[in-house]
Amino acid sequence: MAIIGIDLGTTNSLVSVWAQQGSExxxxxxxxxxxxxxVGLNDDGTVLVGQAAAERLxxxxxxxxxxxxxxxxxxxxxxxxxxxxxPEELSSLVLRALKGxxxxxxxxxxxxxxxxxxAYFNDIQRKAVMGxxxxxxxxxxxxxxxxxxxxxxxxxxxxxxxxxxxxxxxGGTFDVSILEKYENIMEVRASAGDNYxxxxxxxxxxxxxxxxxxxxxxxxIAPEVYxxxxxxxxxxxxxxxxxxxxxxxxxxxxxxxxxxxxxEDFEQASAGLIRSLRAPLExxxxxxxxxxxxIENIVLVGxxxxxxxxxxxVTRLFGKLPLCHLNPETLVGLGTxxxxxxxxxxxxxxxxxxxxxxxxxLGTDVLDHMSANENDMVMSPIIERNAVVPISRSRIYTTSYxxxxxxRISIFQGENLRPENNILLGALDxxxxxxxxxxxxxEVRFTYDVNGALEVEAQSxxxxxxxxxxxxxxxxxxxxxLDRRFDELQSIKLHPRERAESKALLARGERIYxxxxxxxxxxxxxxxxxxxxQISDQRNRNTLQEHEAFSEVLDLMERSVFDPEQF
Ligand code: ADP
Ligand code: MG
Numbered sequence: 211m212a213i214i215g216i217d218l219g220t221t222n223s224l225v226s227v228w229a230q231q232g233s234e235x236x237x238x239x240x241x242x243x244x245x246x247x248x249v250g251l252n253d254d255g256t257v258l259v260g261q262a263a264a265e266r267l268x269x270x271x272x273x274x275x276x277x278x279x280x281x282x283x284x285x286x287x288x289x290x291x292x293x294x295x296x297p298e299e300l301s302s303l304v305l306r307a308l309k310g311x312x313x314x315x316x317x318x319x320x321x322x323x324x325x326x327x328x329a330y331f332n333d334i335q336r337k338a339v340m341g342x343x344x345x346x347x348x349x350x351x352x353x354x355x356x357x358x359x360x361x362x363x364x365x366x367x368x369x370x371x372x373x374x375x376x377x378x379x380x381g382g383t384f385d386v387s388i389l390e391k392y393e394n395i396m397e398v399r400a401s402a403g404d405n406y407x408x409x410x411x412x413x414x415x416x417x418x419x420x421x422x423x424x425x426x427x428x429x430x431i432a433p434e435v436y437x438x439x440x441x442x443x444x445x446x447x448x449x450x451x452x453x454x455x456x457x458x459x460x461x462x463x464x465x466x467x468x469x470x471x472x473x474e475d476f477e478q479a480s481a482g483l484i485r486s487l488r489a490p491l492e493x494x495x496x497x498x499x500x501x502x503x504x505i506e507n508i509v510l511v512g513x514x515x516x517x518x519x520x521x522x523x524v525t526r527l528f529g530k531l532p533l534c535h536l537n538p539e540t541l542v543g544l545g546t547x548x549x550x551x552x553x554x555x556x557x558x559x560x561x562x563x564x565x566x567x568x569x570x571x572l573g574t575d576v577l578d579h580m581s582a583n584e585n586d587m588v589m590s591p592i593i594e595r596n597a598v599v600p601i602s603r604s605r606i607y608t609t610s611y612x613x614x615x616x617x618r619i620s621i622f623q624g625e626n627l628r629p630e631n632n633i634l635l636g637a638l639d640x641x642x643x644x645x646x647x648x649x650x651x652x653e654v655r656f657t658y659d660v661n662g663a664l665e666v667e668a669q670s671x672x673x674x675x676x677x678x679x680x681x682x683x684x685x686x687x688x689x690x691x692l693d694r695r696f697d698e699l700q701s702i703k704l705h706p707r708e709r710a711e712s713k714a715l716l717a718r719g720e721r722i723y724x725x726x727x728x729x730x731x732x733x734x735x736x737x738x739x740x741x742x743x744q745i746s747d748q749r750n751r752n753t754l755q756e757h758e759a760f761s762e763v764l765d766l767m768e769r770s771v772f773d774p775e776q777f
Contacts, residue, residue, distance in 0.1 A: 211320070211321060211322065212227065212312070212316055212318070212320050212322075213228075213320075213322045213323065213324065213550045213553065213554060214226065214227055214236075214308075214309070214312045214320055214322070214323045214324075214547075214550065215227070215228070215233075215323070215324050215325075215326075215359075215543065215545075215546025215547040215548075215549060215550045216305065216308055216323050216324070216325045216326070216543075216546055217325075217326050217356070217359070217542040217543040217545075217546055218247070218279065218301060218304065218305065218325055218326065218327075218339065218342075219247055219279065219380055219381065219542075220247060220277060220279040220280060220380055220381040220382035220383060220408065220410070221246065221247060221276075221277075221380060221381030221382070221409070221410075221513065222244040222245065222246055222247060222381075222513070222539065223244075223245050223246075223247045223304050223308060224243055224244060224245070224308075224540060224542070224543030224546075225245075225308035225309075225311055225312050225543070226543050226544060226546055226547035226550075227312065227315075227316075227547055227550070228547045228548065228550040228551035228554065228556060229547075232366075232547075232548075232551075232558070233363060233544040233545070233547035233548055233551075234547065235540060235543055235544065235547075236308075236311050236312050236315045237311070237315075238260060238261075238307075238308075238311050238710070239311070239314075239707045239708070239710035239711060240260070240261055240710060240711055240714055242261070243540060243543070244539060244540075245259070245260040245261070245304070245307065245308060245311075246260050246261055246263065246264040246276070247276060247277075247278075247279065247301075247304050248260065248263040248264040248267060248274060248275065248276040249263055249274070249275055249276075249278075249290070249300050249303045249304065250262070250263035250266045250267075250270060250273050250274035250275070250290070251270075251273040251274075251290055251291040252705050252713075255703075256702075256703045256704060256705040256706075257303055257702050257703070257704050257705065258274075258704075258705050258713065258717075259303055259304055259306075259307035259704060259705075260307060260710070260714070261710075261714040261717075261718075262705070262710065262713040262714040262716075262717040263276075263717075264276065265714065265717035265718045265720070265721045266717050266720075266721070267437050267440075267441070268434065268437050268438055268441060268721045268724055268725070269434075269717070269720045269721055269724050271433040271434050271436075271437045272289075272290075272291065272433065273290060273291045274290075275288050275290055275300060277381070277382060277410065278297045278300045278301065279297075279301065279382060279383075280382050280405075280406070281297035282297045282298065282301065282331075282335050282338040282339060282342075283297075283331070283332065283334040283335035283336075283337070283338045284297065288300060296687070296695070297338065298338045298339070298341045298342040298345060298687070299342075299345060299695060299699060301338075301339070301342035302341075302342040302343070302344075302345030302346040302699060303346075303699075303702070303704070305323070305325075305342055305343060305345075305346035305348060306346040306347070306704060307704055309323070309346055309347070309348060310704065310707060311707075314707065320348075321347065321348060321349055322348060322349040322350075322351070323343060323348045323349070323350055324350070324351075324352045324353070324354055324546055324549045324550050324553065325339055325340075325343060325350055325353055325354075325546070326353070326354050326355065326356045326359045326542050326545070326546050326549075327339050327353050327354075327355065327356065327662075328355070328356050328383045328385050328403060328405060329355035329356060329357050329358065329385045329387060329401040329403055329569045330383070330385060330401070330402070330403035330404065330405050330569050330570070331405065331662070332570070332623050332633055332635070333623065333635050333662060333663065333664055333681055334633070334635065335405075336353055336661065336662045336663070337663075337681075339353060340353065341687060341692055344692055344696065345692065345695060345696050345699055347696075351553075352549065352553060352660070352661060353661045353662065354545070354546060354549045355385075355387070355398075355401065355566060355569075355662075356378055356385055356511075356542045357376040357378050357385045357386070357387035357398075357401060357511070358387065358398055358545070358564065358566050359541075359542045359543075359544075359545030359546050359548070359549060360376050360378060360509065360511045360541040360542045360545050361374070361376050361387065361389045361396060361398070361509075361545070361564075362396070362545040362548040362549060362552075362564060363541045363542070363544035363545035363548055364376075364509050364536060364541060364545075365389070365391050365396050366548060366562070370391075370392075370393065371391060371392050371393075372389075372390070372391045372506055372507060373388070373389070373390050373391075373500055373504055373505050373506050373507075374388075374389055374391070374505065374506060374507040374508065374509055375387070375388050375389075375494075375505050375507070375508050375509065375528070376388075376389065376509050376511055377491075377508060377509065377510050377511065377515060377520075377524060377532070378511035378512045378515075378542070379407075379408060379409065379487070379510075379511075379512040379514040379515050379520060380408050380409065380511075380512035380513065380514060381408045381409045381410050381512075381513070381514070382405075382406070382407075382408040382409075382410055383403065383404070383405050383406075383407065383408050384403050384404045384407040384408060384487060384490060385401065385402075385403040385490075386401065386402050386403060386490050386491050386494040387400065387401040387494065388400045388401075388494050388495065388498040388500055388505065390500070393561075394561040394562045394563060395563045395564075395565070396562070396563065396564045396565070397564075397565045397598075398564075398565060398566045398567045399497075399498035399499070399500060399567070399596070400493075400494045400495075400496075400497035400498035400567065400596045401494060401567055401569040401596065402490035402491070402493040402494040402497070402569065403490050403569065404486065404487075404489075404490055407483070407486055407487065408512075408514060409447075409512070409513060409514030409517075411483055412447055412480055412483060412514065412517065413440065413443040413444045413447050414440075414443065415443075415447075415476065415479045415480050415483065416442075416443035416444075416446045416447050416471065416476060416479075417439050417440060417442075417443035418479070419471060419475065419476070419479055420439065420442070420443065420446075420458065420460070420467065420469075420471075421439070423467070423469060424462065424465070424467040424469075426439075426462050426467070431462065431463070434724075435462055435463070438460060438724075438725065439460065439462070442458055442460050446458050446471055446476075447476070447517075448516075450471070450473045450476050450517075451516050451517050451518060453473075454472060454473050455470050455471065455472040455473065456470065456471055457469070457470040458470070458471065461727070473518070477519045480519060484519065484523055487520075487523065488527075491527065497595065497596045498596075502527065502528050502529075503528075503529065505528055507533055508524055508528055508530065508531075508532040508533060509532070509533055509536060509541070510524070510532045510533070510534070510536075510538050511538050511541050511542060512538055512539070513538060513539050515532075515538050516538065552564065565598055565599075566598070566599055566660060567595075567596045567597060567598055567599060568593060568595065568596070568597050568599050568601065568658050568662070569595060569596065570595050570623050570624060570625065571589075571591045571593065571594050571595045571623070571624065571625055572591070572592055572593045572621065572622070572623050572635075572656055572658065572664060573589050573590050573591040573592045573593070573621075573622055573656075574589075574590055574592065574607075574619050574620055574621060574622065574654060575587040575588065575589060575590065575620050575622060575629035576588060576590045576607060576610075577610050587628075587629050587630075588627060588628070588629070589622060589624075589626065589627055589628065589629050589632060590605065590607075592604070592605050592654060592655075592656045593656050593658055595625065597658075599658050599659065599660055599662075600657070600658060600659045600660055601657070601658050602655060602656070602657040602658075603655070603656055604653050604654060604655035604656070604667075605653070605654055606651050606652065606653050606654075606671070607651070607652050607653075607654060608647075608648045608649070608650060608651055608652070609642060609645065609646075609647055609648060609649065609650040609652075610647055610648075611647045612645075612646050612647050613644040613645070614642065614644070614645075614647070614650070615641060615642060615643070615644050616639055616640070616641055616642065617639070617640045617642055617652050617668070617670075618637055618638070618639050618640075619637060619638045619639075619640065619652075619654055619666065619668050620634060620636075620637045621634070621635045621636050621637065621638070621656075621664070621666055621681065622634055622635065623635055635664065635681055636666075636679065636681050638666055638668050638677055638679045639677070640652060640668045640669075640670060640675075640677045641670065641673070641675070642670045642672075642673065643670070643672055643673060650670065650671075650672060651670075651671040651672070652668055652669065652670055652671065653668070653669045653671060654666070654667070654668050655667040655668075655669075663680065663681070664680075664681050665678065665679070665680045665681070666678070666679045666680075666681065667679075711753075711757055712745045712753065712757065715741065715757060715760055715761060715764070716738065716741065716742070718764055719734060719737065719738045719741065719760070719764060720738065722734055722764060722767050722768060723735060723738065726767070730767070733767075734767060737760065737763060737764075741756065741760045744756045
């Protein structure tokens with residue numbers, strides 16, 4: 211039975227296998243290794259995943275969603291057509307599509323996966339990813355941190371000894387890891403990041419610029435128009451990675467808004483985001499105890515690192531150019547397969563040892579003796595950030611008032627002195643014998659495994675009684691709920707893969723129709739009808755030619771160099 215590796219990205223997802231020659235990326239029905247992490251309801255009730263859904267964000271905004279990785283670990287429902295979905299259910303639909311691609315590749319079924327998650331995902335978010343796997347019918351015994359996966363893919367074939375930094379800026383998250391490699395041991399020295407910072411924020415900078423210039427009030431426009439603006443912002447942003455300026459035009463409420471944005475304008479407007487990138491970088495460097503000039507290589511990961519301003523920032527900070535022979539979008543995906551190889555103890559990887567760290571501090575809250583206010587609580591770290599995992603640490607605490615008979619151990623994650631500013635992961639209650647303040651001792655032990663799962667044990671030293679809790683937090687769904695949702699999701703069918711390419715092209719045509727005007731629009735309409743007839747003709751078994759022809763003319767339409775008036 212095969213195990214697959216999955217990079218479940220905010221923007222794009224990939225599926226891979228550990229094959230004889232090493233990591234191999236599996237293609238989707240469109241022949242691409244990147245599958246957009248977008249889910250949509252099709253008119254026939256099936257679910258679309260990937261490119262076709264991505265196109266329909268514009269034409270069917272109520273029935274299509276992307277970016278839901280940002281919601282993983284929350285209870286925020288996402289409305290899709292008539293039904294509310296949990297973020298892990300949406301992710302599970304992406305996973306199911308990737309699983310299908312892998313099964314098509316192997317010719318047999320797949321039931322196990324290793325999935326990558328941002329290093330900075332907290333316990334709740336990790337549980338949500340595991341839940342998504344389960345909902346997709348995949349056993350997920352192991353998660354791997356995205357920068358660690360990228361490091362595995364990069365480090366395997368490179369230098370014997372190396373100190374390197376992984377700079378991963380995807381669509382929605384930013385992760386930095388500093389690693390050291392000697393012989394076959396790869397060690398993560400430090401990880402830091404920001405779960406709410408990515409390429410999308412740079413897109414939003416462009417959207418804001420356009421809105422400001424043309425007095426568009428974003429909160430007041432229809433979802434369809436908003437999605438068109440996002441798409442426009444995205445394409446201007448991407449264009450500015452290779453061109454020095456980009457023009458735009460968009461119809462908002464009957465008004466044509468057009469203009470140009472230069473790279474300089476864009477970079478100036480992005481200054482705040484660039485500042486936010488510095489904090490995790492500086493923290494990772496400080497925690498790694500490696501000086502910036504000792505870092506030999508900088509590996510850029512994530513599509514957003516294609517922006518020149520990111521490359522400049524990295525060059526300035528480290529005094530050297532980042533490596534650019536690697537594809538930033540596929541490195542994590544390739545690395546998840548290496549992790550599969552490690553798990554299956556493949557002989558090719560016999561000597562490779564990878565150690566990872568816990569990227570944030572875990573602790574509990576205690577009375578702050580240094581505070582003037584006697585009820586003030588303060589964070590008491592038990593496992594400090596960037597400790598090598600797996601790890602188990604304990605601390606002894608005492609009761610705070612006379613005749614106290616219960617101790618509540620709240621479990622927090624984060625770096626803030628004030629517990630309320632950190633993330634509350636859960637709590638554990640323990641009975642203690644009534645005694646004077648400070649006379650009863652409680653030992654609290656935190657054990658953190660390689661997947662980022664935390665087990666907490668508390669013991670009253672005089673009663674010798676132990677309370678234990680593997681964090682099953684309040685916001686992720688319980689086992690039974692998961693089973694119920696699994697059954698429900700089974701009734702949802704994915705759009706058939708053999709029609710995926712036609713569907714993606716149709717969706718793209720409809721999107722271009724929605725974005726254009728006048729005679730171009732009529733022309734696209736005609737093309738769409740013609741293409742529909744061609745592919746619905748039962749005698750036409752090989753639609754490859756039609757696909758290619760239609761796709762080429764859509765390319766022309768999209769580049770706007772094509773003027774239908776001339777026909
Ligand atoms: P994720 O890990 O979030 O799925 P990816 O690594 O696929 O993300 O990166 C997606 C992000 O990269 C998007 O925000 C996208 O706009 C951005 N991106 C891709 N190519 C370019 C480019 N040429 N210039 C600027 N940004 C790009
Ligand atoms: Mg990514």
